Amino acid sequence: MDAALGLSGLFGAMATPFGADEDRTIDVKQTEALITRMDTAGVQGIVTLGSSGEFMSMTNAERMRFTEIVESATAETSLQTVVHVGAMTTAEAVQLSRHAEAHGAAAVMAVTPYYEVLTIRETEEYVKAIADSIGIPVMLYHIPGCTGRKWTFDELQRLGQIDGVQYVKDSSGDFPLLVELIEASEQGGITPFCGYDTLMLGALANGVTGAVWGATNVIPELCVGLFDAVIRDNDLTAAKELWRVIHPIGNFFLQNGYLASLKAGADIAGIAHSDPRLPMLPLTPEEKQQLAAHVEPALARTAGLGALR
Incomplete structure (x- = not known):
């Protein structure tokens, strides 16, 4: 995809694979393998160092190192990379943004600081500082369950008027708000x-043109298949058949600890083996078995996905 044409399509909310050593350092080989799997499956891009990427348990130096690893691993692919740069201070967010742009990012994504809840005026200044520091687009990260601040439709449109701000990943779980945003986007x-797993089919059916989806770490082919069924083929019957095996996985993620479930799912799928960093704990053996009961039928369905295309 040409960055000049803008971002659209399915972006994998990429996990950060860590090694089994005491310091849980970044696992380069597993990172490369995960990128290859997503690229082969047909996603349009990846979003790195977001919630699925465990940015909150990484130092800024590690975040920049991971961006450099991803730059190298995607060099021979058509994947666009969106790097999450949100931080607790504006200065850090600007530093991470400039680094991301220098290392090939098509855009940056930014969550707001999440301890002292920002006012809308403070949010505007934070976002403007990021946008002014780079020449690539900004994607807002709306995840009120983590930031403690839910933006209204009007506030999102206001933030969207900042030069350089073009997108918002909506992980609020507020479906009416998402539909309102979709409709407004058609008018500029x-x-x-x-950005909410269990709303994907509904969002696609209502005309969303892009998604950032953690399940791509586990069942990337099915996620792509759902997009293709709705957007390319306009085949809701095929989409609903896929959704019956996809939805239980996303629902499990949301109810049983997203990071631990995501990484357990990637392990079950044989894509990447990596537990989350402390203080997040991996799933118990019993929980992992429950997740496998959802993932294994989905993996079996992957083998017959070609029939739906």
């Missing part, structure tokens, strides 16, 4: 990406 409003 900020472009929403669906």
Whole structure:
């Protein structure tokens, strides 16, 4: 995809694979393998160092190192990379943004600081500082369950008027808000990406043009298949058949600890083996067995996905 044409399509919310050593350092080989799997499956891009990427348990130096690893691993692919740069201070977010742009990012994504809840005016200044520091687009990260601040439709449109701000990953779980954003984007409003696993089919059916989806770490082919069924083929019957095996996985993620479930799912799928960093704990053996009961039928369905295309 040409960055000049903008971002659209399915972006994998990429996990950060860590090694089994005491310091849980970044595992380069597993990172490369995960990128290869997503690229082969047909996603349009990846979002790195977001919630699925465990940025909150990494130092800024590690975040920049991971961006450099991803730059190298995607060099021979058509994947666009969106790097999450949100931080607790504006200075850090600007530093990470400039680094991301220098290392090939098509855009940056930014969550707001999440301890002292920002006012809308403070949010505007934070976002503007990021946007002014780079020449690539900014994607807002709307995840009120983590930031403690839910933006209204009007506030999102207001933030979208900042030069350089083009997109919002909406992980609020507020479906009516997402539909309102989709409709407004058709008239020039900020472009929403669906970032809530269990709303994907509904979002696609209502015309969303982009998504950032953690399940791509586990069942990337099925996630691509769902997109293709709705957007390319306009085949809701095929989409609903896929959704019956996809939805239970996303629902499990949301109810049983997203990071631990995501990484357990990637292990079950044979894509990457990596537990989350402390203080997050991996799933118990019993929980992992429960997740496998959802993932294994989905993996079996992957083998017959070609029939739906």
